[in-house]
Amino acid sequence: MTATSEQIGTPIAAKRPSRWLRNPMAKIASIPMILTALVVFVGGTTWTVVYSFTDSKLLPRENFVGFDQYERLWSTARWMVSIKNLALYGVCSLVLTLTIGFILAALLDRKVRFEGAFRTIFLYPFALSFVVTGLAWQWILNPDFGLQNLVREWGWTSFTFDPLNNPDIVMFGLLIAGIWQGSGLIMCIMLAGLRGIDEDIWKAARVDGIGTIKTYVVIIIPMMRPVFITSLVLIASGIIKLYDLVVAQTNGGPGISSEVPAKYVINYMFQAQNLAQGFAASTMMLLSVVIILIPWAYLEFGGRKRG
Amino acid sequence: MKLMNKLLTATAIVSASAASAVELEVTHWWTSGGEAAAVSKFAEAWNATGNTWLDGAIAGSGGTARPIIISRILGGDPMAATQLNHGRQAEELIEAGLLLDLTDVAEAGGWKDIVNPPALLDACTLDGKIFCVPVNIHSAQWLWLSHAAYETAGVDVPTNWGEFVASAPQLEEAGLVPLAMGQQGWQQNIAFGDITLAVAGVDAWRAVSVDRDIEVAAGPEYAKVFEEMVVARDMAKNSNVQDWNMATNMVITGQAGGQIMGDWAQGEFQVAEQVAGVDYTCLPGLGVNEILDTGGDAFYFPVIDDPEIEAAQKELAALLISPEVQVAFNLAKGSLPVRGDIDMSAANDCMQKGLNILANGGVLPSGDMSLTPDTQTQIEDLMAEFWSGDMSAEDGQARYVSIIEQAE
Incomplete structure (x- = not known):
């Protein structure tokens, strides 16, 4: 990676060495990672995709059945519910975590008193695992012991807030826990981004008479593009692998109303002892990531070279 | 020589006990x-x-x-x-x-x-x-009934599934949950199996679960089963616990009239120091067909x-x-x-x-023995969906038939 910057100062040799032989040490050092990437990621993925076309049950076997597993997958109600849930959770989580993270960071950046204390409080949930988060929120949202009971004891006896037992809004119960856990980290990243903005920009904006909020929206946020992309990647990878929170908080219930794709994969691979069905589901998960990732990568990296 | 022998015996004993520990x-x-x-x-x-x-x-x-x-x-x-x-x-x-x-x-x-x-x-x-x-x-074919709950409601403790269903309105009037049901697919599947045995009978159950007879699964006996399941779902609508032992606890404390659960529920009654026949009643085969799976x-x-x-x-x-x-x-x-x-x-x-x-030989093979875990999981998913939503009896049956059709 440091190759190009070192090359700048050196005089151009009579004959340029082959691209592949430049910086041999750096290349040797990266061999283990390249191998890992090839064998574990590419190899494992290929293996999974290939076996998703078989009728493997508990153990993998090479009895190919074409697209049967995929046909069954897409005609399964639980899978369809899982996909819808993930889409709902994904969109809400992405938007809300970014918004809340940024607003918290911007507020902290206004040179408030006890900033360190606030930062710690907001970041604390991130130190908890999803399992602990899920259990804690399961208790908080329990109608008999938690929030609902508390508000009723204060005197508002008709107050009803029972998302975990209501199939229509159970995903929002999960969302609250997910955002509570994740927004602290995003806030920290955003705060670092905000601190990286030159003080002179603010002064210039003030001289030009631009309001604080408008400065944030029009000048600061566009300047924080790399920070936003980092946050986006972190949040998105958290969304697609959403599993432990669901298992701890609702276990997919009530009924199948909070099922997610990752849970479907695990359940079908091990509990139902139908490996191929689980593989088909995980291949679909991979495919959806690829479909989102490739156009974005093309715009992000391909576009810039030409522009 | 003697010493040698003693030593040898001692080592033998030591190594033998070491081997068994x-x-x-x-x-x-x-x-x-x-x-x-x-x-x-x-x-x-x-x-x-x-x-x-x-x-x-x-x-x-x-x-x-x-x-x-x-x-x-x-x-x-x-x-x-x-x-x-x-x-x-x-x-x-x-x-x-x-x-x-x-x-x-x-x-x-x-x-x-x-x-x-x-x-x-x-x-x-x-x-x-x-x-x-x-x-x-x-x-798994047991209905556990709380004497305390029926006392509160002022009804006699039912002796079969029919009476249990009939007593539901009185229990609800007394502010109790007629049927305690943990909201997990496997528990609801147990209830499904038990209701099938009680309503459709052993022969129909065997035709579907063991022989995978599609016609019986789509037939009138199973239609009745799914109608009864809708009734049971209404009886359990205020039961919002997840784990089976939480549901059993509702029966033990008299908050619920009954629970359909396997005989392992008995361990919970025992831990709570309740006495069978005095504090709770059990009805094998839901009191209709006295038959147990093994x-x-x-x-x-x-x-x-x-x-x-x-x-x-x-x-x-x-x-x-x-x-x-x-x-x-x-x-x-x-x-x-x-x-x-x-x-x-x-x-x-x-x-x-x-x-x-x-x-007396009232024995059935269990679902675990006749259906693969794959099929079981699919049925459990269906049951989880059926019990938590408002799926109609016809839809439930149609979905069930398609699962049995695919079963290996």
Whole structure:
């Protein structure tokens, strides 16, 4: 990676060495990672995709059945519910975590008193695992012991807030826990981004008479593009692998109303002892990531070279 | 010379006791109060032989524990012994040669003659070899009724499913939940199976679950079953607990009229010091068809390449089925023993009912034995969806038929 910057100062040799032989040490050092990437990621993925076309049950076997597993997958109600849930959770989580993270960071950046204390409080949930988060929120949202009971004891006896037992809004119960856990980290990243903005920009904006909020929206946020992309990647990878929170908080219930794709994969691979069905589901998960990732990568990296 | 002899004997004794003091890790998912009490009976008996029982309890139901157990066996980190429900769950593990052949232990102990009903041992047998030790019989066809709840509502305790349904409005008026139901697919599937046996009868059940007869599954008997399920769903609409023992607790404390659950619920009543016939009533076969399935738990022993451990595994296998251990374990767990030749007079009212039914041959193969885990999971998913939403009886039946059609 440091190759190009070192090359700048050196005089151009009579004959340029082959691209592949430049910086041999750096290349040797990266061999283990390249191998890992090839064998574990590419190899494992290929293996999974290939076996998703078989009728493997508990153990993998090479009895190919074409697209049967995929046909069954897409005609399964639980899978369809899982996909819808993930889409709902994904969109809400992405938007809300970014918004809340940024607003918290911007507020902290206004040179408030006890900033360190606030930062710690907001970041604390991130130190908890999803399992602990899920259990804690399961208790908080329990109608008999938690929030609902508390508000009723204060005197508002008709107050009803029972998302975990209501199939229509159970995903929002999960969302609250997910955002509570994740927004602290995003806030920290955003705060670092905000601190990286030159003080002179603010002064210039003030001289030009631009309001604080408008400065944030029009000048600061566009300047924080790399920070936003980092946050986006972190949040998105958290969304697609959403599993432990669901298992701890609702276990997919009530009924199948909070099922997610990752849970479907695990359940079908091990509990139902139908490996191929689980593989088909995980291949679909991979495919959806690829479909989102490739156009974005093309715009992000391909576009810039030409522009 | 004498000294030499003494020394040799001493070393022999030391090495012999060293050989038998083996630490075996045993995994299981018995973690509720009654279950934990029962499993400690095994551990005590095993520790009394000079060996060590390393308890590997996995919290959560079988659905959580089974994947962990299977992935450990497949991943080359096997435990010394593990609980599984016998039947088709372990079939492929056996075929892959990952489980220890116990045929010699079984022959030495004469298991063929003592295990009753014989179907239990058949479920452990593949190609004439025996791969597991059945330890108890679990039947799922029980309706547990709370005397306290019926007293509150001022109704007599029902004696069958029909009366139970009829008493629901009075219970609701008294502010109670007629039917306690944990919102998990496997529990709802148990209720489905039981209601099927009570409403459609044994023949229809057998035609669908064992012979996969599509016409019966789509026929009028099963239509009635799904209508009854809608009724049961309404009765359970205010029951918002998840775990089965939480639902049992609603019955124990008199907040709910009844619960459809397997006989393992009895362990919870015992821990709460309730007396069968006084504080609670049990109706096998929902009080309609007195028939029990013979599912149950069995122990499997993964192959470990160490003769010392293998010998200890076989010793443990023989111990688990020995008369004293069977009595102690099953009394604590509320399940029925796998051998018909032991004295269970200490058993309570409900267990006696179960023993009588077994002795009279009112026996069904369990769903675990006739359906693959894949099909079971699909049915459980359907049940979870059916019970939590407002799916109509017709839709439920149509979905069920398509699952049975695909079943292998």
